[in-house]
Amino acid sequence: MGNSPHWMKSMPNFMDRETIDMKIAVLSGKGGTGKTLISVNLAATRTSTYIDCDVEEPNGHLFFKPKGVQEEEISVRIPKVNNELCNGCRKCVDLCKFNALAYIKNNLIVFDDVCHSCGGCTLVCHEKALTEKEKVIGKVQKGISSEVTVWTGILNTGEATGISIIRKLLAEDNHHGDRLTFIDCPPGSSCIVMESIKDADYCVLVAEPTLFGVHNLNMVYELVKLFDKPFGVVLNKFLEEENPAEKFCLERKIKILGRIPFDNEMGTLNSNAEIAVNKSDKYRELFSSLLDTVIKEVQHEAITNS
Amino acid sequence: MKQLLILSGKGGTGKTTIASAFIKLSDAKAYADCDVDAPNLHLIIKWNSQPEKTDYYGLPKAEINLELCIECDQCKQNCRFDAIKKVDSHYKVDSFACEGCGVCEYVCPVQAITLKPAVAGELMLYSDEEKVFSTAQLKIGSGTSGMLVTEVKKQMKSAAVDSEIAIIDGSPGIGCPVIASLSGVNMVLIVAEPSISGISDMERIINTAAKFGTKTAVCVNKCDTNIENTEKIEQFCEKQGLPFVGTIPFDTKAVKAINNGQTIVDIDCTPGKAVKEVYNKTINLLFEKGDG
Numbered sequence: 001m002g003n004s005p006h007w008m009k010s011m012p013n014f015m016d017r018e019t020i021d022m023k024i025a026v027l028s029g030k031g032g033t034g035k036t037l038i039s040v041n042l043a044a045t046r047t048s049t050y051i052d053c054d055v056e057e058p059n060g061h062l063f064f065k066p067k068g069v070q071e072e073e074i075s076v077r078i079p080k081v082n083n084e085l086c087n088g089c090r091k092c093v094d095l096c097k098f099n100a101l102a103y104i105k106n107n108l109i110v111f112d113d114v115c116h117s118c119g120g121c122t123l124v125c126h127e128k129a130l131t132e133k134e135k136v137i138g139k140v141q142k143g144i145s146s147e148v149t150v151w152t153g154i155l156n157t158g159e160a161t162g163i164s165i166i167r168k169l170l171a172e173d174n175h176h177g178d179r180l181t182f183i184d185c186p187p188g189s190s191c192i193v194m195e196s197i198k199d200a201d202y203c204v205l206v207a208e209p210t211l212f213g214v215h216n217l218n219m220v221y222e223l224v225k226l227f228d229k230p231f232g233v234v235l236n237k238f239l240e241e242e243n244p245a246e247k248f249c250l251e252r253k254i255k256i257l258g259r260i261p262f263d264n265e266m267g268t269l270n271s272n273a274e275i276a277v278n279k280s281d282k283y284r285e286l287f288s289s290l291l292d293t294v295i296k297e298v299q300h301e302a303i304t305n306s
Numbered sequence: 307m308k309q310l311l312i313l314s315g316k317g318g319t320g321k322t323t324i325a326s327a328f329i330k331l332s333d334a335k336a337y338a339d340c341d342v343d344a345p346n347l348h349l350i351i352k353w354n355s356q357p358e359k360t361d362y363y364g365l366p367k368a369e370i371n372l373e374l375c376i377e378c379d380q381c382k383q384n385c386r387f388d389a390i391k392k393v394d395s396h397y398k399v400d401s402f403a404c405e406g407c408g409v410c411e412y413v414c415p416v417q418a419i420t421l422k423p424a425v426a427g428e429l430m431l432y433s434d435e436e437k438v439f440s441t442a443q444l445k446i447g448s449g450t451s452g453m454l455v456t457e458v459k460k461q462m463k464s465a466a467v468d469s470e471i472a473i474i475d476g477s478p479g480i481g482c483p484v485i486a487s488l489s490g491v492n493m494v495l496i497v498a499e500p501s502i503s504g505i506s507d508m509e510r511i512i513n514t515a516a517k518f519g520t521k522t523a524v525c526v527n528k529c530d531t532n533i534e535n536t537e538k539i540e541q542f543c544e545k546q547g548l549p550f551v552g553t554i555p556f557d558t559k560a561v562k563a564i565n566n567g568q569t570i571v572d573i574d575c576t577p578g579k580a581v582k583e584v585y586n587k588t589i590n591l592l593f594e595k596g597d598g
Binding site: 029030031032033036056057059062095097098116117118119120123124155157158159160161162186187188189190191192193194208210211212215216219222223226227244267268270271272273 | 315316317318319322343344346349365366384386387402405406407408409412413444446447448449451452477478479480481482485499500501502503504506507510513514517518531532535561564565567
């Protein structure tokens with residue numbers, strides 16, 4: 001983290017909202033805490049880019065209903081066997097750590113689903129019996145929803161990992177920088193989440209006031225600390241009673257960015273895939289002020305770390 | 307042993323709430339938490355004893371011996387995972403990005419790279435004369451969650467004696483941990499949520515389960531938070547010929563029970579009553595004749 005974040009270049013024009021170049025990742029260990037609710041509504045308050053990295057279950061596009069959608073298929077490289085050239089040496093089988101190759105009854109067989117596309121088997125084969133072919137595993141979509149550019153990654157069902165789709169989404173975004181960008185992350189704290197927050201300037205952790213919520217908040221808290229990312233917490237589904245997530249934050253002196261009250265009206269809007277800030281000024285104010293707080297935090301982090 | 311797996315696609319629909327109720331209702335002698343990325347079942351189903359813990363080794367990680375390294379750049383060029391970095395003219399492995407494929411070890415002309423075993427998580431097994439509970443925690447930022455899920459199930463099966471039924475709490479999504487959890491189970495119960503997002507995710511998990519040929523039933527949790535969407539889910543199931551095994555209403559009492567470390571059938575509440583009906587229908591399907 002030694003270098004100044006790239007968006008600092010735009011700091012003198014900080015008040016000019018159009019030029020904020022900042023990447024904010026929204027994550028939570030547990031699913032269903034409100035990552036999409038918060039990232040969609042934050043993005044919809046400004047001119048921004050929204051990237052849905054939850055490629056297994058992408059939902060942001062259901063809210064934004066983007067227009068002019070362009071899509072691109074995403075493939076990975078997997079080996080293709082020419083059994084006429086294969087001399088049965090089994091070097092590829094021995095090298096493959098994923099057990100994606102087997103030599104059975106004088107035939108080399110590839111198990112596509114477990115292949116990690118490392119390319120090792122094609123390197124090790126001196127008979128040129130192995131070449132690579134493209135296998136489509138999903139797609140990336142880009143569309144516009146009023147002031148928001150919406151990127152969606154979609155993993156095909158039956159595929160094991162969408163990590164290459166996430167990489168593509170974030171690489172595309174880097175080409176079109178100079179914007180306020182929100183990254184809606186997958187749940188959990190595994191490799192796919194790590195990949196999603198890699199380039200983020202700031203992480204917003206969303207927590208719900210339940211025992212499960214706290215347990216899983218602790219995991220993403222460990223994750224952002226491990227990657228040295230500045231972060232704060234949004235307490236979602238907030239009720240005026242004992243809140244284990246709030247207690248967790250207060251005990252650890254974690255910055256609480258805001259509290260989104262538990263509210264049937266917002267719940268209904270959200271379950272109908274409506275963007276709350278577009279439906280009521282009350283919610284627009286709530287999320288605008290939350291975004292102001294987040295931006296101030298990012299600015300503060302940059303100054304204290306420079 | 308008949309294995310029932312609880313999935314949802316979308317996170318936070320109530321998999322663990324329902325799994326824990328099912329464990330209580332069935333008095334299951336074997337159960338597991340396959341959400342290795344964010345396990346929660348142990349917070350509700352409490353054991354007085356400590357679990358037996360075992361380190362889980364995922365795939366190995368590459369290590370470069372800088373004394374041998376001749377800086378030929380071969381490893382960096384051939385790594386598909388961008389796991390080899392050049393820092394101050396030295397080559398270094400980013401252990402989070404490394405998937406342990408061994409390509410770098412193979413291409414290195416001076417044998418400067420070796421693959422070293424790496425702990426990627428921890429398996430936990432609670433057991434007594436009667437029951438077993440298998441769970442695990444994946445290390446933060448780790449991959450290979452599917453392999454750990456397979457280990458959790460293996461651990462449950464090898465420790466369980468004579469259990470008629472096993473309840474398995476699954477993970478959200480449709481990717482590798484979910485696919486790993488599907489293998490070998492007799493039936494999947496999908497806990498759907500009546501939101502547009504929930505419906506979209508439910509369809510994706512139904513398609514995933516169908517690809518693996520697993521028998522699938524659907525229930526709706528928090529059904530009264532959006533009655534129209536609940537009806538849509540019921541109609542969808544009818545159209546697809548999927549058994550619809552009931553609805554469970556929302557009640558803050560249920561949230562409180564969970565926060566107190568209780569299941570929803572431990573207290574008197576409407577979701578607790580509703581889940582009993584869902585349970586009975588699910589069990590009938592699970593033990594239906596003609597099912598392998």
